[in-house]
């Protein structure tokens with residue numbers, strides 16, 4: 244069901260979640276059994292929830308898999324092409340009877356029987372998504388089309404991890420979901436932000452045209468253990484630099500702001516959105532806002548007070564401010580972040596120390 248509110252925002256409430264009945268068949272099997280004699284005995288398929296996570300070997304994806312695997316009713320399949328993800332992030336699940344890992348690129352079609360799809364696959368660090376922009380836009384457009392095609396075929400519910408980058412360089416602050424954004428359609432970031440915008444459009448078109456159950460999360464900057472050390476994003480850069488005793492590289496002017504969400508809060512928000520009744524889009528992020536200079540000062544104070552802060556050139560189209568309005572997530576999902584930046588940074592530091600082999604000073 245879709246309706247337009249007075250301000251033009253899509254107010255969409257979707258169908259209730261599927262019953263966890265062992266006798267529930269996916270649409271694929273319903274089609275196959277449509278011509279069958281109604282007296283034929285059909286054995287139940289299974290009662291478990293079969294969940295596909297695309298990009299499940301990545302930073303957020305692997306934390307999501309950890310959480311989903313805690314529930315013994317869940318069978319989790321991960322597909323990943325390992326461009327930025329790594330098998331290492333999932334090593335504790337490899338060989339587990341409820342877990343499967345497939346090397347697969349979502350720009351190619353996939354046929355698999357699942358009940359839910361968490362569609363995360365896409366490089367998220369600006370350095371990596373700008374490295375091969377044509378591939379990035381293919382991943383967002385063709386990858387999302389493929390996953391929607393799969394959702395349609397098997398009757399699965401699909402959640403897209405969209406991004407705060409759909410707001411571009413925002414002129415409204417903080418950003419509510421009703422804001423349509425200020426995006427440069429031909430800039431170096433557009434493969435990602437316009438790619439995600441088209442992905443959102445595809446989600447709603449499949450929902451309106453084919454009745455697919457959709458969920459859209461707009462993810463704001465997220466940090467935590469397992470981020471690639473050479474990921475290029477600001478929190479991982481500053482922590483790695485502080486641990487190596489290198490200067491912290493603040494890109495000019497340093498007054499630009501971001502709001503950082505710890506990964507466990509992010510995963511909690513994504514699962515609540517998937518399990519809830521609202522299509523979104525819903526912002527998932529921590530509204531605590533910091534300038535990049537403030538972030539550098541905090542990392543310096545917490546991790547290595549001896550390092551210097553160095554101003555370096557910025558990249559084109561860097562958004563000057565970003566902060567989520569999370570009223571909708573609070574109201575509709577009962578969600579808000581719990582971990583403050585000063586609590587999350589030491590948890591990430593611990594993981595980076597282990598991986599970099601830098602022992603803690605006594």
Ligand SMILES: O=c1ccn([C@@H]2O[C@H](COP(=O)(O)OP(=O)(O)O[C@H]3OC[C@@H](O)[C@H](O)[C@H]3O)[C@@H](O)[C@H]2O)c(=O)[nH]1
Nearest residue numbers: 367369406407463464476477480492493494499535561
């Ligand atoms: O070493 C660095 C790296 C980055 N920065 C600055 O830190 C800010 C944040 O940059 P990041 O590269 O971490 O991330 P961005 O906010 O640009 O993009 C992110 O936005 C939200 C998510 O969807 C994605 O993870 C990513 O696209 C920028 O203003 C950048 O100029 C530094 O000051 N120093």
